[in-house]
Amino acid sequence: MSLNIPNINLPRVVIIGCGFAGLKLVQKISSKHYQIVLLDRNNYHTFQPLMYQVASSSLEPDSIVYPIRKVFKGKENFHFRITEVDKVNTDLQELETSIGTLKYDILVVATGAITNFFGLKQIEKFGYTMKSLTESLDLRSIILQNFEKALNTSDLNERKRLMNFVIVGGGATGVELAGALAELKTNILPKDYPDLDIRQMQIHVIEATDRTLAGMSCTASKKSEKFLKKLGVNIWLNTVVKDYDGRIAITSAANFETDTLIWSAGVMGHPIGNLDNSLNKNNRIITDQYNKIKDHNNIYAIGDAACVETEMDGRGHVMLASVAGQQGAQLGKNLNAIAKKKEMTPFKYKDRGTMATIGRNRAVVDLPFFKFSGIFAWFVWMFLHLMLLVDFRNRIVVFINWCWSYFNYDKGLRLIIREVKKPEDK
Amino acid sequence: MSLNIPNINLPRVVIIGCGFAGLKLVQKISSKHYQIVLLDRNNYHTFQPLMYQVASSSLEPDSIVYPIRKVFKGKENFHFRITEVDKVNTDLQELETSIGTLKYDILVVATGAITNFFGLKQIEKFGYTMKSLTESLDLRSIILQNFEKALNTSDLNERKRLMNFVIVGGGATGVELAGALAELKTNILPKDYPDLDIRQMQIHVIEATDRTLAGMSCTASKKSEKFLKKLGVNIWLNTVVKDYDGRIAITSAANFETDTLIWSAGVMGHPIGNLDNSLNKNNRIITDQYNKIKDHNNIYAIGDAACVETEMDGRGHVMLASVAGQQGAQLGKNLNAIAKKKEMTPFKYKDRGTMATIGRNRAVVDLPFFKFSGIFAWFVWMFLHLMLLVDFRNRIVVFINWCWSYFNYDKGLRLIIREVKKPEDK
Numbered sequence: 002m003s004l005n006i007p008n009i010n011l012p013r014v015v016i017i018g019c020g021f022a023g024l025k026l027v028q029k030i031s032s033k034h035y036q037i038v039l040l041d042r043n044n045y046h047t048f049q050p051l052m053y054q055v056a057s058s059s060l061e062p063d064s065i066v067y068p069i070r071k072v073f074k075g076k077e078n079f080h081f082r083i084t085e086v087d088k089v090n091t092d093l094q095e096l097e098t099s100i101g102t103l104k105y106d107i108l109v110v111a112t113g114a115i116t117n118f119f120g121l122k123q124i125e126k127f128g129y130t131m132k133s134l135t136e137s138l139d140l141r142s143i144i145l146q147n148f149e150k151a152l153n154t155s156d157l158n159e160r161k162r163l164m165n166f167v168i169v170g171g172g173a174t175g176v177e178l179a180g181a182l183a184e185l186k187t188n189i190l191p192k193d194y195p196d197l198d199i200r201q202m203q204i205h206v207i208e209a210t211d212r213t214l215a216g217m218s219c220t221a222s223k224k225s226e227k228f229l230k231k232l233g234v235n236i237w238l239n240t241v242v243k244d245y246d247g248r249i250a251i252t253s254a255a256n257f258e259t260d261t262l263i264w265s266a267g268v269m270g271h272p273i274g275n276l277d278n279s280l281n282k283n284n285r286i287i288t289d290q291y292n293k294i295k296d297h298n299n300i301y302a303i304g305d306a307a308c309v310e311t312e313m314d315g316r317g318h319v320m321l322a323s324v325a326g327q328q329g330a331q332l333g334k335n336l337n338a339i340a341k342k343k344e345m346t347p348f349k350y351k352d353r354g355t356m357a358t359i360g361r362n363r364a365v366v367d368l369p370f371f372k373f374s375g376i377f378a379w380f381v382w383m384f385l386h387l388m389l390l391v392d393f394r395n396r397i398v399v400f401i402n403w404c405w406s407y408f409n410y411d412k413g414l415r416l417i418i419r420e421v422k423k424p425e426d427k
Numbered sequence: 428m429s430l431n432i433p434n435i436n437l438p439r440v441v442i443i444g445c446g447f448a449g450l451k452l453v454q455k456i457s458s459k460h461y462q463i464v465l466l467d468r469n470n471y472h473t474f475q476p477l478m479y480q481v482a483s484s485s486l487e488p489d490s491i492v493y494p495i496r497k498v499f500k501g502k503e504n505f506h507f508r509i510t511e512v513d514k515v516n517t518d519l520q521e522l523e524t525s526i527g528t529l530k531y532d533i534l535v536v537a538t539g540a541i542t543n544f545f546g547l548k549q550i551e552k553f554g555y556t557m558k559s560l561t562e563s564l565d566l567r568s569i570i571l572q573n574f575e576k577a578l579n580t581s582d583l584n585e586r587k588r589l590m591n592f593v594i595v596g597g598g599a600t601g602v603e604l605a606g607a608l609a610e611l612k613t614n615i616l617p618k619d620y621p622d623l624d625i626r627q628m629q630i631h632v633i634e635a636t637d638r639t640l641a642g643m644s645c646t647a648s649k650k651s652e653k654f655l656k657k658l659g660v661n662i663w664l665n666t667v668v669k670d671y672d673g674r675i676a677i678t679s680a681a682n683f684e685t686d687t688l689i690w691s692a693g694v695m696g697h698p699i700g701n702l703d704n705s706l707n708k709n710n711r712i713i714t715d716q717y718n719k720i721k722d723h724n725n726i727y728a729i730g731d732a733a734c735v736e737t738e739m740d741g742r743g744h745v746m747l748a749s750v751a752g753q754q755g756a757q758l759g760k761n762l763n764a765i766a767k768k769k770e771m772t773p774f775k776y777k778d779r780g781t782m783a784t785i786g787r788n789r790a791v792v793d794l795p796f797f798k799f800s801g802i803f804a805w806f807v808w809m810f811l812h813l814m815l816l817v818d819f820r821n822r823i824v825v826f827i828n829w830c831w832s833y834f835n836y837d838k839g840l841r842l843i844i845r846e847v848k849k850p851e852d853k
Contacts, residue, residue: 005578149508416470
């Protein structure tokens with residue numbers, strides 16, 4: 002059975018995935034020249050850079066996601082479907098999806114990235130991740146359930162394990178989550194759990210390289226370490242995690258007794274199964290500078306899922322929302338150019354800077370010619386993230402929540418909406 | 428194993444359930460005279476009167492729930508635990524819970540109500556309810572998933588079933604949900620689903636008695652019917668639902684082909700298993716005017732779970748948040764009176780009025796000596812519900828959401844956070 006999409010007299014562009022790349026592409030591509038079909042497994046776009054705030058009870062899901070149908074309300078010749086894509090049949094120019102087949106004239110793969118466990122099966126089983134909204138909500142529940150359980154146990158070892166948090170990976174995600182957990186420890190949990198000695202709560206960040214925020218400048222790394230240490234976070238550099246059985250994490254430096262290991266140590270491309278003839282080492286689809294994949298004239302890949310082969314010795318651009326957004330926008334313009342029989346422009350990433358926040362009043366910002374940190378950086382971080390949110394409603398909600406938290410030394414609602422079972426209990 | 432609650436030199440009051448009754452009781456009871464232990468299966472209090480707004484995508488969960496630990500932050504001699512109570516051992520004055528045993532000196536049962544399917548097993552299996560937050564979130568997902576599926580099917584019968592909504596029960600819940608769905612149909616869905624003919628969406632309210640809002644005045648009933656009809660809702664009075672197999676609802680008036688039957692036709696008390704020697708016909712625990720249950724001097728029951736036997740020929744007070752709140756507050760004062768060796772005051776319900784809203788700009792309000800409806804009633808409804816929310820933060824969030832919806836003819840985010848499987852797919 003084929004999908005219920007009308008056949009009209011325009012070439013059909015099918016886009017798989019509505020992350021930053023897919024979103025910007027659809028915004029730029031012209032309905033005059035193309036019929037646009039967007040597929041995603043969810044009915045919402047997620048603002049991934051703030052996901053850790055959902056996991057740490059700072060923001061509710063509705064603050065950082067936005068329904069796709071609403072973003073593109075009123076766009077002509079645009080069709081959206083919730084589905085998973087199983088296979089691409091390039092000979093027939095057809096996709097096989099969970100709700101039927103779909104013909105394409107031009108295909109764009111914007112499927113993003115998934116967690117890379119580097120083959121550590123035990124960590125995949127017992128560790129927690131926050132690559133999706135549901136994973137982040139589950140992590141929020143697990144963190145809160147731990148404290149509820151810690152109240153009920155008289156086994157001191159178990160209590161210690163429940164209050165010990167090990168974050169693997171000192172990149173932006175790990176550092177920002179560690180900062181948010183440290184804020185929870187300082188400002189929230191002592192009031193919520195007066196019966197518990199919250200000083201027992203430990204937060205560890207384990208990083209395989211010799212610095213945190215390895216993607217940023219050395220200044221930013223040093224500052225972030227200083228900020229984390231001030232917040233009482235333990236940083237383990239040059240330390241590799243080897244195994245985890247749900248209770249003990251074995252690393253090259255020490256063993257950690259913990260019920261909660263959060264894996265933010267790596268991501269890899271998330272290509273579609275049978276296009277994998279042209280993947281780089283990190284599972285990203287190799288493309289040329291026009292985002293076109295090898296051996297096919299009408300298939301493109303953008304965002305985290307793609308790798309422009311001339312970049313960074315074949316490793317491709319850094320996997321960042323800003324790269325994905327720029328690629329999406331550029332490809333949109335290029336497809337419009339094709340329709341008008343004009344030349345395509347090769348993709349060039351404009352680095353406008355990177356930043357990370359570490360708890361209250363502290364952030365690090367790397368601009369191309371200027372690096373700074375501290376409270377001013379924190380305000381810059383907040384302002385830019387507010388402006389980057391898709392929608393005015395999101396901006397208001399997040400702004401109110403942040404103001405509320407700031408002046409009340411308080412966080413969001415800490416709701417355990419659904420009890421999450423640990424892997425061993427399942 | 429017993430619960431980790433410190434033994435201090437004060438009598439221990441254990442309260443099961445943090446609905447309106449339990450919440451008000453804890454607020455009133457004095458920590459000088461009692462150690463207070465509150466048990467609930469969730470870590471949040473739910474503002475049930477606005478639950479239908481979660482199911483109809485108008486409000487996000489965080490708008491209508493509030494974490495229990497935060498409500499009672501700083502209260503002395505107060506302990507909260509998330510647990511289910513399995514059994515009361517009255518001889519030992521001990522509870523058996525899912526996390527251990529717990530001694531009590533005084534026990535208060537405030538466990539609320541559950542859905543009453545009147546023995547219709549098929550409806551229990553295939554129908555949807557919204558008595559809890561997770562049920563309401565599931566219902567929201569089901570409603571949205573239906574429209575996504577309707578897009579994908581070319582089977583006209585299936586599409587009709589997916590867009591046909593049958594609400595059983597014309598009480599406040601049924602009427603308010605029908606109004607909210609009708610607003611979705613008019614203002615939201617045509618924009619979200621331009622490919623679907625939304626006129627095919629049908630909303631039916633099936634009521635066994637001869638009027639909607641049977642708990643309110645006849646004026647309110649008539650007005651609510653008029654309002655619903657204006658919104659295009661089909662009302663079936665004097666109609667009894669007999670069976671439902673997930674596709675066809677069989678009633679005394681007609682058969683309805685529908686994938687979504689929402690059951691809001693009845694609730695009953697939710698007592699604890701082995702206290703059932705003193706239940707009324709509707710499963711509510713029979714109490715005297717001081718909310719004390721029969722045969723036990725130190726066990727009380729309040730709210731929907733309880734029935735003051737002298738009321739309404741043994742049927743007890745109406746199951747309303749206002750009754751529950753007043754009972755909780757009164758019992759709190761009475762327990763404080765006991766501690767001071769003073770007289771207890773018998774419970775008298777002060778009826779301050781009831782109200783219901785039916786879509787935009789329309790509500791019905793019954794005050795003890797004055798009944799009115801229309802746009803002014805709607806503003807009164809909104810203002811009172813805002814003021815009744817537990818917390819200032821909730822009030823701001825709900826207020827902003829309502830203003831946003833009002834001026835933009837728009838609703839909340841319509842997120843399908845978790846896919847809900849239909850019973851037959853499970």
